[in-house]
Amino acid sequence: MTAILEPETQSTVEHAVRLSGVRKAFGTGARSVVALDGVDLAVEPGEFVCLLGASGCGKTTLLNLVAGLDAVSGGEIELNTARPAVMFQEAALMPWLTASRNVELPLRIAGVKRADRRRRTAELLDLVRLGEVGDKRPHELSGGMRQRVALARALASAVHGAGGGKQALLLMDEPFSALDAITRDVLQAELLRVWRTTGTAVLFVTHDVREAVRLGQRVVLLSSRPGRVVQEWQVDRLSAAGEAKTVDEINGRLREVISSHAAA
Template sequence: MTATLERSAPVRRTPAVALTGVHKTFGSGPSAVTALRDIDLAVAPGEFVCLLGASGCGKSTLLNLVAGLDRPTSGTLDVRTTRPSVMFQESALLPWLTAGRNVELPLRLAGMSRKERRARAEELLELVRLGGQAAKRPHELSGGMRQRVALARALAAATSVTDADTPGLLLMDEPFAALDAITRDVLQGELLRVWRATGITILFVTHDVREAVRLAQRVVLLSSRPGTVVREWTVGANSERLHEEITARLREVITSHAA
């Protein structure tokens, strides 16, 4: 059985991320597709929020907007953090670089000296329990280990500029979906540990209710396309009851869309 760790509520400060009335439409005219509609969402600094919804509801589109990879069609988006960092389902490591050099890459782009970035990369690999693996290349690592390196690299990018008042922002798009159940369970626990150790702000996309309830302080459910916020839940001690409640609401959303 998976244990859900106790987590404290975030301190309410100026949001790290705030979306107000955000719409996103792709294309124009009769062929236009509205992916998101009237999205209102605020994420506090240091908060862990899961975006939950069925496939195609716009979760990844919302994440891309926050990451700056795309722009809203209308509405306002305010990101008040150090540079956002994105982690995807695939580790996307550069195969010709070692694990350590992969982690160093965003630090190099940020202008950090070679000595500083090597020390920081080693520190982050230790944080994700890959100490001593810096010299290995991706093909020498298991799938779970590659995702740990990807997490270390994402943390390097998100924390390359230090500001105590604006924690880094980590955007995660179903990063454990391609892993086997045991590895996924382990990495979920590791992510919670890393989040607590760093104080980073996390916006995590998933379609897995149990994963959302295990990880998040707050779960935000999106409707089927066009995605809009249906409901939010604060995660407390009774995770099983919450899991059942969210699952029932998700089924309602999917059924009403299919009808």
């Protein structure tokens, strides 16, 4: 694998991102809605963390805060990344650009020289197994292929920002939920392969407990609104039996969280 896709040095920092007492409210006064309240969470360099919770618990809000797309109402977010890259549920590719030009876009915006960005783009498309379709436009690609292009584009942004003591961080907001089951299963495996290759830290939002346990090293459960961390599970290196048991445990805890909110 080429050097651009490998971590430059062994990390010397304790986290890629750390949230301390993060609070987010929308609106003011009596009509304000508190989406997050007192969230404490850290993601280590190269760690894969999955974020679970009921609808409306603030998972996407949390990603937006980490990405810098919104400002916290209280608490602090400490980043050791230049700019986190974000991958959404929809691929959101520019329809008039080829796959290569879509991946190249964040590098072009960052001022990377043409020869370097073309080389990096080719490496990233090869990494997501799309080296032969760089000249295709989004409408010529399947849904799964478009999400692979979106992943390559996000990595272009994340990996370019890493280095100099900074970590690469990829924020993923239910990126596979709109895909059919077979394509989703394939892309989950591809994401794990790419993550292991690049050493990028990942904060992955999902509603799917099985997906969280399969992908993550750690699963974090948020309470219903206002969201706060209520429990965490270490899920890497589980046996098949251990994985099934953990899925049942997390589902049970998630039901408790939803029920307690409904009864409040």
